[in-house]
Amino acid sequence: GCGSKEDTKEGSAPSEGKNTSGAVDMSDIKIGEIESYVLEDGGWCQATHAGVVAAMENCGIPEENLITLENIAEDQASVQAAAEQLIDAGCNVIIGASTGYAGYLSEIADEYPEVTFAQWGTETEGLVAYELRSYEAMFVAGYVCELMSQDENTQLGFSASMNEFSVRTAINSYALGAKYANEKATVKVACADSWYDVDKEKQCAQSLIDAGIKYMGMEATSPSIAQTCEDNGAYCVGYHVDKKEDAPDAVLFSFTWNFAPIFEEIFTDKANGNELKALYYEGGECAKLTEFSDLVPEDIQKKGKELQEKINAGEVQVYAGPLSDDKGKELVADGQTMDDNTILLQDFFVSNVECAWSK
Amino acid sequence: MGELILEMKNITKTFGSVVANKDVSLQLYSGEIHALLGENGAGKSTLMNVLTGIYRPDGGAVYYKGKKVSIRSPKQAVNMGIGMVHQHFRLIPTLSVAENVYLYSEDRKFMLNQKKMENVILECSEKFNLSVDGAAKVWQLSVGEQQRVEIIKLLYRGAEILILDEPSAVLTPQEAEEMFKTLRKMADAGKAVIVISHKMNEVMNHANRITVLKGGMVEDTMLAEDATVERLTKAVVGDREFEEILPKEDGGVSKECVLELNALEALNDKGLAALKNITMQVHKGEIFGIAGVAGNGQRELSEVIAGLRPAVSGSVVLKGRDVTKDSIKGRIQNGISFIPEDRLHMGLVPGLNFKENVILKEFDTKKYCRHGMIDYSVAEHAANRFVAEHEIKNGGIDLPVSLMSGGNQQKLLIAREVDTKPSLIVAVYPVRGLDIGAADAIREILMEESRNGTAVILISEELEEIFKMCDRVGVLCNGELMGVRKVHETDFNEIGKMMSGERSEVAAHA
Amino acid sequence: MRKIRFQKRTDISMTRKILNPIVFVLLALVFCGIFLAIVGFNPIEVYGKMLEKIFSVKGFQKSIVAGLPLMFTGLAVAFGYRMNMNNIGADGQYAMGSILCVWFALYGPDMPAVPKLIIMFILALAGGAFISLLAAIPKALWNVNETILTMMLNYVVLLFLNYLMYGPWKEEGQMVAQTAKIDERYFLPDIGNTGINSILIIAVILAVGIYFFHKKTARGYQMEVIRRSPSAARYAGMNVKANIIFVLAVSGAIAGLAGFAQVGGIIHRVQADLPNGAGYTGIVIAYLAYLNPLVVLIVGFLFGALQISAVAVQITGVPSQIAMMIQGSIMLFVIAGEFFNRYKIVIQKTEKTLPEKTEKKQEGGVSHE
Amino acid sequence: MSSALIVSIISTAILYAVSVLYAAIGEIFAEKAGVMNLGLEGVMLMGAVSGYLVAVHMKNLALALFVVIAVGAVLGLVFAFVTVTLQADQTVAGMAMLTFGTGLSGFIGKEVCGVNANLAFESIAIPGLSKIPIIGPSVFNQNLLVYAMYIIIPVSMIYIYKTRPGMILRALGENPATLDSAGYNVFALRYGYVIFGSAMTAVSGACVSLAYTNFWSDNMTSGKGWIAVALVVFASWNPLLAVFGALLFGAISVIGVDIQMVFSALPSEFYSALPYVATIVALIFTTGNFRKKRSTAPAALCIPYNREER
Numbered sequence A: 001g002c003g004s005k006e007d008t009k010e011g012s013a014p015s016e017g018k019n020t021s022g023a024v025d026m027s028d029i030k031i032g033e034i035e036s037y038v039l040e041d042g043g044w045c046q047a048t049h050a051g052v053v054a055a056m057e058n059c060g061i062p063e064e065n066l067i068t069l070e071n072i073a074e075d076q077a078s079v080q081a082a083a084e085q086l087i088d089a090g091c092n093v094i095i096g097a098s099t100g101y102a103g104y105l106s107e108i109a110d111e112y113p114e115v116t117f118a119q120w121g122t123e124t125e126g127l128v129a130y131e132l133r134s135y136e137a138m139f140v141a142g143y144v145c146e147l148m149s150q151d152e153n154t155q156l157g158f159s160a161s162m163n164e165f166s167v168r169t170a171i172n173s174y175a176l177g178a179k180y181a182n183e184k185a186t187v188k189v190a191c192a193d194s195w196y197d198v199d200k201e202k203q204c205a206q207s208l209i210d211a212g213i214k215y216m217g218m219e220a221t222s223p224s225i226a227q228t229c230e231d232n233g234a235y236c237v238g239y240h241v242d243k244k245e246d247a248p249d250a251v252l253f254s255f256t257w258n259f260a261p262i263f264e265e266i267f268t269d270k271a272n273g274n275e276l277k278a279l280y281y282e283g284g285e286c287a288k289l290t291e292f293s294d295l296v297p298e299d300i301q302k303k304g305k306e307l308q309e310k311i312n313a314g315e316v317q318v319y320a321g322p323l324s325d326d327k328g329k330e331l332v333a334d335g336q337t338m339d340d341n342t343i344l345l346q347d348f349f350v351s352n353v354e355c356a357w358s359k
Numbered sequence B: 001m002g003e004l005i006l007e008m009k010n011i012t013k014t015f016g017s018v019v020a021n022k023d024v025s026l027q028l029y030s031g032e033i034h035a036l037l038g039e040n041g042a043g044k045s046t047l048m049n050v051l052t053g054i055y056r057p058d059g060g061a062v063y064y065k066g067k068k069v070s071i072r073s074p075k076q077a078v079n080m081g082i083g084m085v086h087q088h089f090r091l092i093p094t095l096s097v098a099e100n101v102y103l104y105s106e107d108r109k110f111m112l113n114q115k116k117m118e119n120v121i122l123e124c125s126e127k128f129n130l131s132v133d134g135a136a137k138v139w140q141l142s143v144g145e146q147q148r149v150e151i152i153k154l155l156y157r158g159a160e161i162l163i164l165d166e167p168s169a170v171l172t173p174q175e176a177e178e179m180f181k182t183l184r185k186m187a188d189a190g191k192a193v194i195v196i197s198h199k200m201n202e203v204m205n206h207a208n209r210i211t212v213l214k215g216g217m218v219e220d221t222m223l224a225e226d227a228t229v230e231r232l233t234k235a236v237v238g239d240r241e242f243e244e245i246l247p248k249e250d251g252g253v254s255k256e257c258v259l260e261l262n263a264l265e266a267l268n269d270k271g272l273a274a275l276k277n278i279t280m281q282v283h284k285g286e287i288f289g290i291a292g293v294a295g296n297g298q299r300e301l302s303e304v305i306a307g308l309r310p311a312v313s314g315s316v317v318l319k320g321r322d323v324t325k326d327s328i329k330g331r332i333q334n335g336i337s338f339i340p341e342d343r344l345h346m347g348l349v350p351g352l353n354f355k356e357n358v359i360l361k362e363f364d365t366k367k368y369c370r371h372g373m374i375d376y377s378v379a380e381h382a383a384n385r386f387v388a389e390h391e392i393k394n395g396g397i398d399l400p401v402s403l404m405s406g407g408n409q410q411k412l413l414i415a416r417e418v419d420t421k422p423s424l425i426v427a428v429y430p431v432r433g434l435d436i437g438a439a440d441a442i443r444e445i446l447m448e449e450s451r452n453g454t455a456v457i458l459i460s461e462e463l464e465e466i467f468k469m470c471d472r473v474g475v476l477c478n479g480e481l482m483g484v485r486k487v488h489e490t491d492f493n494e495i496g497k498m499m500s501g502e503r504s505e506v507a508a509h510a
Numbered sequence C: 001m002r003k004i005r006f007q008k009r010t011d012i013s014m015t016r017k018i019l020n021p022i023v024f025v026l027l028a029l030v031f032c033g034i035f036l037a038i039v040g041f042n043p044i045e046v047y048g049k050m051l052e053k054i055f056s057v058k059g060f061q062k063s064i065v066a067g068l069p070l071m072f073t074g075l076a077v078a079f080g081y082r083m084n085m086n087n088i089g090a091d092g093q094y095a096m097g098s099i100l101c102v103w104f105a106l107y108g109p110d111m112p113a114v115p116k117l118i119i120m121f122i123l124a125l126a127g128g129a130f131i132s133l134l135a136a137i138p139k140a141l142w143n144v145n146e147t148i149l150t151m152m153l154n155y156v157v158l159l160f161l162n163y164l165m166y167g168p169w170k171e172e173g174q175m176v177a178q179t180a181k182i183d184e185r186y187f188l189p190d191i192g193n194t195g196i197n198s199i200l201i202i203a204v205i206l207a208v209g210i211y212f213f214h215k216k217t218a219r220g221y222q223m224e225v226i227r228r229s230p231s232a233a234r235y236a237g238m239n240v241k242a243n244i245i246f247v248l249a250v251s252g253a254i255a256g257l258a259g260f261a262q263v264g265g266i267i268h269r270v271q272a273d274l275p276n277g278a279g280y281t282g283i284v285i286a287y288l289a290y291l292n293p294l295v296v297l298i299v300g301f302l303f304g305a306l307q308i309s310a311v312a313v314q315i316t317g318v319p320s321q322i323a324m325m326i327q328g329s330i331m332l333f334v335i336a337g338e339f340f341n342r343y344k345i346v347i348q349k350t351e352k353t354l355p356e357k358t359e360k361k362q363e364g365g366v367s368h369e
Numbered sequence D: 001m002s003s004a005l006i007v008s009i010i011s012t013a014i015l016y017a018v019s020v021l022y023a024a025i026g027e028i029f030a031e032k033a034g035v036m037n038l039g040l041e042g043v044m045l046m047g048a049v050s051g052y053l054v055a056v057h058m059k060n061l062a063l064a065l066f067v068v069i070a071v072g073a074v075l076g077l078v079f080a081f082v083t084v085t086l087q088a089d090q091t092v093a094g095m096a097m098l099t100f101g102t103g104l105s106g107f108i109g110k111e112v113c114g115v116n117a118n119l120a121f122e123s124i125a126i127p128g129l130s131k132i133p134i135i136g137p138s139v140f141n142q143n144l145l146v147y148a149m150y151i152i153i154p155v156s157m158i159y160i161y162k163t164r165p166g167m168i169l170r171a172l173g174e175n176p177a178t179l180d181s182a183g184y185n186v187f188a189l190r191y192g193y194v195i196f197g198s199a200m201t202a203v204s205g206a207c208v209s210l211a212y213t214n215f216w217s218d219n220m221t222s223g224k225g226w227i228a229v230a231l232v233v234f235a236s237w238n239p240l241l242a243v244f245g246a247l248l249f250g251a252i253s254v255i256g257v258d259i260q261m262v263f264s265a266l267p268s269e270f271y272s273a274l275p276y277v278a279t280i281v282a283l284i285f286t287t288g289n290f291r292k293k294r295s296t297a298p299a300a301l302c303i304p305y306n307r308e309e310r
């Protein structure tokens, strides 16, 4: 829920500290959003932007209080110029949506104590970081896919963009979900080595299909994976945003980022003059799966939803021991769970990931 | 002579500040061969380029068959039947001879038929006695052969008015003779021919009328019958003192051997044997002529000596030292100086200015260079010295040499080469395309050098020149040295026979 | 009837040379202004914001920061092209320079700042030169097209860079695909309190050095001869192969310095995709600067300013793509405008009709090409 | 390797190859005419977006293709005006085209970003031929743009090397002055080929947005234009060699992904770099003058023609 006007008035007196900026009226919150690519990318930027817009609406911040800068490269001059430009235009909340911005925004955060810099990623000095427990939803995705593939007894696949921590999180969670459904399940991974490359993404999907895979997860932006699956009678789980439109006959459901609750929390804290947290870290509603499409059988849909509820209730832990990586090294001992910081910055692959390029 | 077919009236053409043509008027009758004479830079090519639509005149008019025409593009000129063989060839090096000819023809068939085209070329070249291989790519041809392709192109297209810009410059006297016969045939068939030339004898023998340009203006026009060498010379070079070179005296040549070639073999650009078992010596203070029809290994010989082309076997010995394996630079330092056939693109850098060209060969020697830095003031000094010593005319030593006339370019090139104090000069067609004044100056420089003890290899197609300047002459045919003669012990006849492949075993070591 | 003719100018005055591009930049802005107005934006406001940004102190500083890597890549490309060596691999050379540089800064031995920086500098040069040599050697020995070689190497080196950034060299405990910051002792200082890093001084010294290299040295002369006539160069005994290797290596080394600039002077670390297309922008800069190293610095700065002002344009609601379009238009107008630097328009009275369109440029002058 | 895998590799490689070949072959024609356009990527994007816009709004593929060609032609006209008439530097003009095209395509494509056109060039199996083992399903079960390319390749080879206009084209890039004095209109010819090349490049864009995949997104060609530029040189300005190069590149990058999944111990970046490394190696072996081969680059490439220049 979003803080009302009363909440604002009730708010504690402005306290000192970098992350507090005193109470402001909700309608005085002016947001500057910095994106590395275009808003309509059908991926990350689109998801972030949708979250910002939804949060503003929920909080009653007028639409015109948002300024968005697209295509801001991750270089110092551009990022800092963008932030300063936004601040000059009156923004008091700057949202940096690309990991690469963290260092540059952190450098200038000091100069603008009244401005809140909300930055995607891990905690960074001077910034308010936000992160999602995306692994929970991906776990369910892997679970559902494995249930579907069990009849045909095929391996699962995963089409990845880069060998990077957030991608690895998606892969591992997906694989663990599959394992949760079937102890023997394994996931084969193909990597495009690019955040966006229509050709490579298509080739990855094609190679997975050629290797006999029928169900795959993905961490990629363009619709080419979904469309390749559709052309070959395979299925995939969409990523970033709802991908159903791209290939209705191939997309089972999608993993989506829902940043609205987090941004709402940040805006409310800002409006109330609460001390802002160094890290806003959410799961559940924030990293969620879309509705299952008809391609997923009823009973499996039900099982999927049940698992989701169990996770939300804390009954199932995704990164629970015993857990070892693909080299056999123990990651989590039996009866323990992995701490979130390790999950966020994971640089391993779990044992049932078949990934040639693990380090 | 037939009726007036073309008339140029008061043509003026300027390039920036250069006035290339001023009030030039010219009449052309069908059935005549009209010769254009004049110094380098007199404006002959420019005038013809105006006629073929390449340049647009600033003033004046052209009348074709009595009607005023404005020739705006080469296309228009070609369609009117005006065809030109340009001084700088207009050939596509990567296409075959046949394709080049076909490109220029009126034939508009969509598909190409290589075999048929080659056959047509074969016929055509047989008919006019201009032998070229239709299937060969143009880049593989010698300059002389390329010239032949240009002429075939024109003949094949069948123009009404034929313009040839210095066609004989790259032909042997025999070839030139043949060509003029062909041109005469065309003229007799009612066509009009304009020939630009620097060779007075040829002009007087073959032309009907002669026009001399000087400084962009018409200096004199006459019937060929009225022409004399004196009159033409005066018109071309003005009142300037003009001495005919006297034939070289026998004797006075040292026994000291500067260059020795032993059983030298080399390949041409096509990878075929171009030099076969060449053995010869050149002595100090001697001018050694190489006679022969172009394309018989002259270029390869000069390049092997200069180091631009590797020898397959045999050796090049300079002043007793085997330099066969030496680099080009090594040979330059050892005193080999080379005046190449393509003076503008190999001997000089056209886009660079005068003084930058002066230092081309010695830019990194003590003369011009200290600690890796070039001292341009020394270069400027040398440039001014060259200008003064050799009466080189140029727009200023800071202008690109491409703007200088051919004669002056060659003077610059030779002045630079001589300035390196070489022990051997290899000069390939050094006076090709030069006006008589410039040619004379170039020859005089070479003679002077040999008098000072430099050995000179003079590759030339003009036997007259060889007989006047050389001590000995060797004849190249098909890459073989047919024989070597002292010029005083032989005659045109014998050399001519050797040029056509008759071997003569008389030894001629001085 | 009047006839428009283009007459070649014999000499072009300095004022014209400087004024002409300015006029055509303005024309480009007018063109884009009309476009902006059509799609519903106020061009005056948009341009106002742009100028405001460029002429603010911060904007100026940012423009220099953004322009610095471009200056190096521009110098690199211009240096290569002075001998007709088309080096479009400045991106990869820049990346390799930064990799070696940051490697030494982070993992090299601890030592005083000056020797450390000198070694970093040399390694950046070496990294760039190494990549460029991979193209230079096949070019020199077997005349393999250097344009394609350098371009392909870009992809390879950038994949290598990203491998390091996402993999083994990634800063511990951080998400960002970048190395840790180098030790503060090894930061290059700012120039006084201008907020501009002293790396600019290196760029200026380098540009002046290259300028005199071309003008005065025997090597510079050789490059000029080879550029204009390789056959004359061979004739004069110059070692064309060695010069190709030399020129490409130096060009790559200069591009490598962009990496040094980042590590030593700007971001003090290396991140994924660091070059960000600077090598390609460098091509444009080099050509627009007529390959003159001093002009490269100015054009490099202007491109930095353009990049920064593109941000400002978006503030007014104009999509980022239009900012890009404006950049493209400016480039197109400026080079098209070059024509009027070389030719002047003469309107003549004639009795004839206009000549065909394609035959406009027939009046010439003394050629200086 | 199973035959299904071979079929898949071949057909994916073909699909990839065709999407760059339109641009590469178009550019071969333009460069043989003496004009180089480095900004193929910009033109490609404009082609991709305009085709997609028409597909979304008009639901008509033929019309989409027509508009793509028209847009490419208009961009070609602009490029020709700048480089042929105004004799501007072709390198910068190309880069300007790249920036301009990328920007403009992104802008006009905003509204169809993420919109599914549901209209694309679908694979059509050729009766009979598609039954041949391996070759059939990989080569003769493709979309119309691929089949058109099967025709364009031999036609362009015949055109360039066997016809009179092709010979003129070869001459145009070598020595325009020669053609000029032989009465050909050098300017008109250059305009024609530049426009043709640009239109072909735009079709390459359509291959990406309407056949290879079916969507539009900003900058979606992600570097294909540069690959096409490289391909032209790689192929020594010969369309057939370009086909070979494009297939090689496509196949290696597909196989790279396949072996990436099988062989361990190397980072995936290594496999992603393979096609580029292979291009370098192949370039050295095919164009290196080990046997004193002549350079095949058109001699007048990038040099504006001006009659009075000398």
Ligand SMILES: Nc1ncnc2c1ncn2[C@@H]1O[C@H](COP(=O)(O)OP(=O)(O)OP(=O)(O)O)[C@@H](O)[C@H]1O
Binding pocket: B015, B018, B019, B020, B038, B039, B040, B041, B042, B043, B044, B045, B046, B047, B087, B403, B404, B405, B406, B407, B433, B435, C364, C365, C366, C367, D308, D309, D310
């Ligand atoms: N395109 C051009 N641009 C500038 N100047 C030119 C051009 N063409 C010719 N000139 C100048 O015009 C003058 C006449 O040149 P032209 O080539 O007509 O002389 P020419 O009589 O043919 O000489 P040559 O005997 O050397 O062939 C020369 O001074 C030359 O430098």
Ligand SMILES: Nc1ncnc2c1ncn2[C@@H]1O[C@H](COP(=O)(O)OP(=O)(O)OP(=O)(O)O)[C@@H](O)[C@H]1O
Binding pocket: C017, C018, C214, C215, C289, C290, C291, C292, C295
């Ligand atoms: N401030 C400037 N603005 C625009 N163009 C310039 C400027 N300064 C120089 N140029 C151009 O840059 C080019 C290179 O300049 P430079 O002074 O090196 O010329 P150059 O004398 O031809 O040099 P070089 O002799 O080494 O070739 C020249 O064409 C010149 O017109």
Ligand SMILES: [Mg+2]
Binding pocket: B044, B045, B046, B087, B165
């Ligand atoms: Mg002439």
Ligand SMILES: [Mg+2]
Binding pocket: none
């Ligand atoms: Mg100069």
